[in-house]
Amino acid sequence: MRAGWLGLALAAAVMIAAPALAAVRVVAATTDMAALVAAVGGEHVAVETIVPAATDPEAFEPRPGDIDKVRHANLLVRVGLGYDFWLDTLLAQVGDKRLMRGGEGYVDASVGIPLLEIRGQSVVNEGGHAHGVANPHYWLDPGNAIIVTAGIVEALARVAPAERDAFVTNRERFLAELEVRRKRWDESLAPFAGVKLIAYHNSWPYFARRFRLDIVDFVEPKPGVAPSPAHLAHLIAEGRKAGVRAIVHEPYEPEDASRLLAQKLGIPFVRLATSVGSVPHTEDYFALLELNVTTLARALGARPQ
Ligand SMILES: [Zn+2]
Structure with missing residues (x-):
C-alpha cells in the first residue's frame, strides 16, 4: 500500500x-x-x-x-x-x-x-x-x-x-x-575591521578585503605544505606580536597545527566554510556567506580567555 x-x-x-x-x-x-x-x-x-x-x-x-x-x-x-x-x-x-x-x-x-x-x-x-x-x-x-x-x-x-x-x-x-x-554582513563584521587573523590556507583574501580583516600569515608555509615545528614557533611569536585574534581553519585540512596555535595564543579556533556544502548549513551561496560571517563575528565577539 x-x-x-x-x-x-x-x-x-x-x-x-x-x-x-x-x-x-x-x-x-x-x-x-x-x-x-x-x-x-x-x-x-x-x-x-x-x-x-x-x-x-x-x-x-x-x-x-x-x-x-x-x-x-x-x-x-x-x-x-x-x-x-x-x-x-x-x-x-x-x-x-x-x-x-x-x-x-x-x-x-x-x-x-x-x-x-x-x-x-x-x-x-x-x-x-x-x-x-x-x-x-x-x-x-x-x-x-x-x-x-x-x-x-x-x-x-x-x-x-x-x-x-x-x-x-x-x-x-x-x-x-x-x-x-x-548590508547585514557588513554590519556584523564592521566592529572587527582591521582585526588580525592567521588562516590555515590562503583561502580568504577576497573575503578579508571585503570585510576589512587582516590575515597576517598562514599555518601552511605555502599552499598544500604542512607546517614544520619551526614555522609554528614563528607563527606563535608573530601571533603574539601582532595581536592575532583568531585562527581561521578550512573544513578539509588537518586541525592539529591550527588548534595548537590557537591554544598557545589563547584565541579561538574558527572553522569557516570554503565552499557551499563544505560544512553543515551551507546549502546555497547565501548560506555559505551567512555562516562565515556569523561564525567569525561570534568568535571575535567573545572575550579572549
Ligand atoms: Zn587555495
Missing part, C-alpha cells in the same frame, strides 16, 4: 519534472559555481558538480564518472585560475568543442573578477595546489557573485536563448536578496 502510494507519487513527480522546456544540462567544477548557476538558472537548468563539497578542490583528481558528466553537459562552468586545471584533461578527453575555451558552452567564471595576488603567468602548477595565476578563492567575496552571475546569465542565454528573460529575472531576484544580506 505504502510502496504503491510512493510509486504513484514518484510517477507524478517525474511527470511534473519531465520538462516541456528543454533543461540546460550544466556541469560545474565546484559546489559554489553550481550554487550560482542554480540561483540564476532556476527550473531551466539541471546542475551537476564535479568536486564533492567537503574535499580539497585543489588536491582533487577526477573519477571515472566525471567524464560522463562533462560528456552530457550543454554548459560547463569552472573556477579558472588554475584551481580546476584537471578539467582541461577531462575536456580534451570528451573533445566537445562547444565546452572548450572559446566555445559557446564554456564559462571561466574568473573572467572580469578583480583578481588578488596576481603572479606571473610563468609560474607553473606545483602538484595539486595551484595559486599560479592569482588567488582563486574569489567567490568568498559576495561582491564577486554579481560578476560571476552576469557571466552565467550570458552563457545560459547563449545555449537556451528562449529563456533569456527568465535568467535575467532570476539574477535580479538573486541580486536583490544579496544586497539586503550584504
Whole structure:
C-alpha cells in the first residue's frame, strides 16, 4: 500500500519534472559555481558538480564518472585560475568543442573578477595546489557573485536563448536578496575591521578585503605544505606580536597545527566554510556567506580567555 502510494507519487513527480522546456544540462567544477548557476538558472537548468563539497578542490583528481558528466553537459562552468586545471584533461578527453575555451558552452567564471595576488603567468602548477595565476578563492567575496552571475546569465542565454528573460529575472531576484544580506554582513563584521587573523590556507583574501580583516600569515608555509615545528614557533611569536585574534581553519585540512596555535595564543579556533556544502548549513551561496560571517563575528565577539 505504502510502496504503491510512493510509486504513484514518484510517477507524478517525474511527470511534473519531465520538462516541456528543454533543461540546460550544466556541469560545474565546484559546489559554489553550481550554487550560482542554480540561483540564476532556476527550473531551466539541471546542475551537476564535479568536486564533492567537503574535499580539497585543489588536491582533487577526477573519477571515472566525471567524464560522463562533462560528456552530457550543454554548459560547463569552472573556477579558472588554475584551481580546476584537471578539467582541461577531462575536456580534451570528451573533445566537445562547444565546452572548450572559446566555445559557446564554456564559462571561466574568473573572467572580469578583480583578481588578488596576481603572479606571473610563468609560474607553473606545483602538484595539486595551484595559486599560479592569482588567488582563486574569489567567490568568498559576495561582491564577486554579481560578476560571476552576469557571466552565467550570458552563457545560459547563449545555449537556451528562449529563456533569456527568465535568467535575467532570476539574477535580479538573486541580486536583490544579496544586497539586503550584504548590508547585514557588513554590519556584523564592521566592529572587527582591521582585526588580525592567521588562516590555515590562503583561502580568504577576497573575503578579508571585503570585510576589512587582516590575515597576517598562514599555518601552511605555502599552499598544500604542512607546517614544520619551526614555522609554528614563528607563527606563535608573530601571533603574539601582532595581536592575532583568531585562527581561521578550512573544513578539509588537518586541525592539529591550527588548534595548537590557537591554544598557545589563547584565541579561538574558527572553522569557516570554503565552499557551499563544505560544512553543515551551507546549502546555497547565501548560506555559505551567512555562516562565515556569523561564525567569525561570534568568535571575535567573545572575550579572549
Ligand atoms: Zn587555495
